[in-house]
Amino acid sequence: MKLIASQLDLLLHHARALLDQLDLASKDEYLAAASAAIRDLRAASVSLWNLAFISFRPVVILLGILGRYLVVVLRVVAKHSVAHGWIAAREGYFQLQIATIWFVNFQRDLSSTAKCAELGALAIVVTLWLLRRHVRKNRYAERAAAWYREKKRRALRKYQNFVGRIAKTSSLLALVLPHLFYTVLVVGTKRIVPSVVTYLANRTYLCSIISFWHPLYLTYSVLRRSSHHLKYYKEDEVSQKNGEGTASRAMTPSILKAKSQQEIEMEGLRVEAVDLLKYWVVYAIILAVVRTGKLLPFVGHVLNVTTDDALAAPPRRFFGRKSPGFYSKLRLPGKVVEEITLVFFVWLRFMPGTITVSELKSSSNRSVAKSPGSRDLDKHRPVDILFGKLSPSVLSAMKSSAFLTKRAVGDSGNDGFLSAAIQHLKSALDIFVLMKLMSKSTQEWLITTIIESSALAPAMTTLLMPSYFTNFGVIYVSLVVPAGYSIISCNAIRNSGPKLETMMPKIDDGSRYLQFWVVHAAVSLLLQFLASLLSWIPLSTHATWFLWAYVQLEYSTRKIYSWFESEIGKKSLDENIVVRSTTRILAALPSNVGTSVNLDASNEVSTSDSLKSTAA
Numbered sequence: 001m002k003l004i005a006s007q008l009d010l011l012l013h014h015a016r017a018l019l020d021q022l023d024l025a026s027k028d029e030y031l032a033a034a035s036a037a038i039r040d041l042r043a044a045s046v047s048l049w050n051l052a053f054i055s056f057r058p059v060v061i062l063l064g065i066l067g068r069y070l071v072v073v074l075r076v077v078a079k080h081s082v083a084h085g086w087i088a089a090r091e092g093y094f095q096l097q098i099a100t101i102w103f104v105n106f107q108r109d110l111s112s113t114a115k116c117a118e119l120g121a122l123a124i125v126v127t128l129w130l131l132r133r134h135v136r137k138n139r140y141a142e143r144a145a146a147w148y149r150e151k152k153r154r155a156l157r158k159y160q161n162f163v164g165r166i167a168k169t170s171s172l173l174a175l176v177l178p179h180l181f182y183t184v185l186v187v188g189t190k191r192i193v194p195s196v197v198t199y200l201a202n203r204t205y206l207c208s209i210i211s212f213w214h215p216l217y218l219t220y221s222v223l224r225r226s227s228h229h230l231k232y233y234k235e236d237e238v239s240q241k242n243g244e245g246t247a248s249r250a251m252t253p254s255i256l257k258a259k260s261q262q263e264i265e266m267e268g269l270r271v272e273a274v275d276l277l278k279y280w281v282v283y284a285i286i287l288a289v290v291r292t293g294k295l296l297p298f299v300g301h302v303l304n305v306t307t308d309d310a311l312a313a314p315p316r317r318f319f320g321r322k323s324p325g326f327y328s329k330l331r332l333p334g335k336v337v338e339e340i341t342l343v344f345f346v347w348l349r350f351m352p353g354t355i356t357v358s359e360l361k362s363s364s365n366r367s368v369a370k371s372p373g374s375r376d377l378d379k380h381r382p383v384d385i386l387f388g389k390l391s392p393s394v395l396s397a398m399k400s401s402a403f404l405t406k407r408a409v410g411d412s413g414n415d416g417f418l419s420a421a422i423q424h425l426k427s428a429l430d431i432f433v434l435m436k437l438m439s440k441s442t443q444e445w446l447i448t449t450i451i452e453s454s455a456l457a458p459a460m461t462t463l464l465m466p467s468y469f470t471n472f473g474v475i476y477v478s479l480v481v482p483a484g485y486s487i488i489s490c491n492a493i494r495n496s497g498p499k500l501e502t503m504m505p506k507i508d509d510g511s512r513y514l515q516f517w518v519v520h521a522a523v524s525l526l527l528q529f530l531a532s533l534l535s536w537i538p539l540s541t542h543a544t545w546f547l548w549a550y551v552q553l554e555y556s557t558r559k560i561y562s563w564f565e566s567e568i569g570k571k572s573l574d575e576n577i578v579v580r581s582t583t584r585i586l587a588a589l590p591s592n593v594g595t596s597v598n599l600d601a602s603n604e605v606s607t608s609d610s611l612k613s614t615a616a
Helices: 002-022 027-109 112-138 140-169 171-192 194-202 206-241 253-295 297-303 326-330 334-350 357-363 382-397 417-434 440-464 467-495 500-529 540-551 554-568 577-588 593-615
Strands: none
Touching: 112 140, 140 171, 171 194, 171 334, 194 206, 194 334, 206 253, 206 334, 206 500, 253 334, 253 382, 253 467, 253 500, 334 382, 382 467, 417 440, 440 467, 440 540, 440 554, 467 500, 467 540, 500 540, 500 554, 540 554
């Protein structure tokens, strides 16, 4: 116990020594420090409040003034709104009352037949609304579309299996079989319901829609969908020259995914661009052949179709009916020609080959290059057949000058006089650029214009001849030369690899010719609209030649198409330049509205004066 007591005394001694070392303050010192802190905190709060009051006092005063004026404005607006609202409600009530009375009286005056007809029409509308609601609720439209797609898929599968079995026996018969089916279908339709074919060909715009407007819409759609890809490609190409492109940056997973998605989209656009270029080439060649044939002396006499009015012409009074000549007997009636045209363009546009285009697109792996055998699957459609047969003739017709674009830039195998002259001209223009008398872009534009215009050399001789011969030059400039360049661009796009680095330059070049065919359609419609007026103007055919020569240049094509696209993209129809020009022309025309108003006013004044004088 003594040991424990001694240890406790030792602990107490150390505890007292520790407290002495901590130097704890006394109670009075704590109270004095706390009272001083409270006084300082109160003084700081007062000072902070004074600072905030001085700082925000102008803002509060300004808000009060603005709030006062706002209350006054809202009071005036509410007062007038309520007043005018009450007036409008009262007028609406009176109008509704008058309309109700008139409607009731009108219904009373109707006969019982008219009342039954109204009730029947109302019942039909309600029934149609209920039927639409029932169809949407049970998804009949979606189910019908799915059923149609399934039946179509099964029919295509059976058709492909049937063609495959025939191909094991004869590949030629397998290729000809779809066209035989189409021929049998056309002949059967013409034999069973001939009036339907005649009506669709002569009384509707189905042929023009299939042959012209629908391909034109598809061309514009492809250009719109590929524009942002081409814009991104050009910007990236410029940035790569400055060392800031995507090639100089790290390929992150997001960039790789975006690039893969872009390759998939561009592969689909490439297929569509090739198909459209093929169609426009075939369309241009057929149009050029028909127009050239109509200009020839004997062939044109046969190709100019006859009308029913010409066949049913009454006999002459004194000399009797003129007997038709030999060439007149060979002419086809206009209705028959329209039917043949409709059947031909339906075959050209919608006739599938051994492998359909949709299956070709769905089966092709866009991220991997096609195998050599898969490239031959799309050669049996009508467009591909005609493109393969007609394109060599067009290329041979312009072989002497159409390839000057590639030769003039320095190919070793070229030693022509025109290319040498262009090389000398380019060297001379380099001196002007060096002396800062001409910009580099102007030099490139001038050289490109001369090179592209050299393809028109065979048609330039027709400018020195009468209009009859100039028409042949117009056909060559407006159809043959663009078709030849489109063939070259189409082949370049088809032979380009699946990589964006090799695909994008070819598609960019091909977009120029797709843009040309859009511009070509617009210019053709304009010339067709002004044909009757141009026939009275001297040298109008020569002016048309120069117009087509200007339109087919790359700078002109892109400029006209960009203007055309900007006009279509206007939000309001009133902003369109055609509408504004038409409005200005109509406003500038003389009008007798003001004169008639003044005459009426003067007549009223004279009448009132005469009445006053009579009363006096």
